[in-house]
Amino acid sequence: MSATEFTVDDLKRILREGAGADEGVDLDGDILDTDFDSLGYESLALLETGSRIERELGVTLDDDALVDARTPRALIEVVNGALVPSGIA
Template sequence: MPAHEFTIDDLKRILREGAGADEGVNLDGEITDTDFESLGYESLAMLETGGRIEREFGVTLDDDTLTEAKTPRALIEAVNALLVPAEIG
């Protein structure tokens, strides 16, 4: 089990902090399967988001991960796959 799971709430917070929120988009709604483009987040905003995720969660996201993760669900799954499991003991 990861030391800390990356959640939709973490992603929403990072999106707001890094790139802001488009006035026409309600990040408080169900956005899990909505394309980042439809949410108003283009490639530059996603690079900023990726950098913030890397710093906060101690993972390394390659460019392919950021460009292939078209939805919040895909990005959350990619980040969680990189998190180091907590030591049991």
């Protein structure tokens, strides 16, 4: 995984490792704008996913931002925002 950008492939891997994948959901499809609920991931699974991301990347993610990120695209944006080095605008 790139230390400067968190990608949808990174997220898919972490989702599968942490919470598994619902048999009826194809994570390999275009999921960027699909609600996590529709993908079979409830808030507890997302908090676990956030914890795994924090450990792997050495960042701190706001729990409210994790809960508010309703789609993979939104979560990726939250993570990439945390990866921006401090002091750079």
